[in-house]
Amino acid sequence: MAQKDWNPDLYLKFNKERIQPSIDLVSRIEINEPEKMIDIGCGPGNSTQILAGRWPESKLLGIDKSEAMIAKAEADFPKQKWKIFDVEAEEFNDSYNIVYSNAAIQWMGQHEQLLKKLSDIVKPEGALAVQVPLFYSMPLSDSISRVATLPKWQPKTGSVDRLFTILSSSEYYDILSNLFARVEMWQTDYIHIMESHSSILEMMKSTGLKPYLEKLESESDKKEFTETVLGEIKKDYPMQKDGKVLFPFIRLFFVGYK
Numbered sequence: 472m473a474q475k476d477w478n479p480d481l482y483l484k485f486n487k488e489r490i491q492p493s494i495d496l497v498s499r500i501e502i503n504e505p506e507k508m509i510d511i512g513c514g515p516g517n518s519t520q521i522l523a524g525r526w527p528e529s530k531l532l533g534i535d536k537s538e539a540m541i542a543k544a545e546a547d548f549p550k551q552k553w554k555i556f557d558v559e560a561e562e563f564n565d566s567y568n569i570v571y572s573n574a575a576i577q578w579m580g581q582h583e584q585l586l587k588k589l590s591d592i593v594k595p596e597g598a599l600a601v602q603v604p605l606f607y608s609m610p611l612s613d614s615i616s617r618v619a620t621l622p623k624w625q626p627k628t629g630s631v632d633r634l635f636t637i638l639s640s641s642e643y644y645d646i647l648s649n650l651f652a653r654v655e656m657w658q659t660d661y662i663h664i665m666e667s668h669s670s671i672l673e674m675m676k677s678t679g680l681k682p683y684l685e686k687l688e689s690e691s692d693k694k695e696f697t698e699t700v701l702g703e704i705k706k707d708y709p710m711q712k713d714g715k716v717l718f719p720f721i722r723l724f725f726v727g728y729k
Contacts (some may be wrong), residue, residue, distance in 0.1 A: 491661065492722050493518035493573045496602050497525055499655070500726060505529050505568030505597070511558055511589065512575020516544030516551065522571060523551065529568075534558070535575075559585070568597040574722075577603050577635035583646050590650040590727065598728050599651070605658070605721040606635050606679060610707035611671070618699045619683055627686040628696070643725055651727030663718040668708060671718050672701050 505526055510519045513533030523531055534556035535541050544553045559579050570593050579585055586599070593599050606612050619628040638646075640656055647654045665671050676684070680700065687693045708716050 489574070490517055490521070492602050492659070492724075493521045495659065496571075496573060496600055496724055496726075497521045499657075499724070500569060500571075500598055500600050501728070502569055502596075502598050507565070507567045507594075508532070508569040508571060509534065509565075509567045509592070511570065511572035512578070513544060513553070514540045514575070516548045516553065518573040519544070519551070520548070522569070526569075558588070563588075563592045566592045566594045566597075568594050570597070570599045572601045574602055574604055576601060577606070577637050580636050582636055582638055582643075586643075586646050587650060590729075593727075593729050595729050598726055599647075600726045601724070603637060603723045604635075605637060605723055607637060608721050609719065611675065611679065611704065611718075614703035614707050615675075615679065615683065615700055617703055618696065621699075624687075624696060628683045631682050631686060640723060640725075643723070647725060647727045651729060653728040654725060655728075656723070656725045658721065658723050661720045661722065663720055665716045665718045667714070668701060668705050668710070668716055671704055671708065671716065672697060674718075 507530045508522055508526065510522060510531070510533040513519045513535050514537070516533055519531065519533045522529075530552075532552045532554060533541075533544055534554045535544075536555060536557040538555055541553050541555050544551070559581075570589050572589075576582065576585060589599055618624060619631060640658070644654060644656060665674075672680070676697070680697070684693050684696065687696055708718060710716055
């Protein structure tokens with residue numbers, strides 16, 4: 472089954488939680504007055520605005536293979552340049568002072584080849600700046616996996632075994648150190664204060680749960696699957712005394728300088 476397109480409105484429902492890592496990544500890039508920048512996997516353009524805000528005079532291109540995401544970006548930010556582009560399947564024909572990607576490359580495979588491809592379009596003295604959510608280091612990953620491998624769902628959702636391509640910091644460093652003169656890496660554990668367990672589920676419907684739900688044909692199956700996942704989330708994330716739920720979200724950052 473081919474992957475269905477993304478839902479920009481559902482994705483942006485939790486824009487506050489999604490945008491902070493972009494702010495943190497952009498603030499750490501040590502490049503002065505870049506002439507050209509590209510946002511790899513720009514989505515609806517929300518994180519692209521952090522780049523645009525720091526370097527407003529730079530030429531900036533946002534690319535994504537999702538038609539829905541690019542349409543949303545074009546509608547919300549019509550003065551900026553956007554393009555439907557599949558990084559894994561297509562070849563770049565330009566180079567940039569900053570190649571940037573916030574929470575996107577985990578959806579792509581073969582990271583050693585991917586990072587080499589991205590490094591090739593970084594101009595001399597430029598930078599590659601990336602953020603990757605460490606999904607498999609969070610209890611949420613286990614919550615979803617326990618449900619996906621239940622006998623009822625295994626035939627359809629069991630194949631979504633390794634949803635993301637995520638390497639260790641050590642593996643990323645070994646790749647990057649061969650491509651760049653200098654590498655910086657750090658990890659941040661964001662603690663999102665969610666209104667309820669259902670808020671965690673809703674946030675993940677547009678990302679981590681999406682491929683699982685696409686394997687289920689009927690709406691009743693999708694509803695039952697998500698309700699079962701919600702039950703597992705409640706086991707893994709205790710409710711606070713005021714009824715809210717803490718949702719730690721671990722993210723890895725790295726910047727490579729040519």
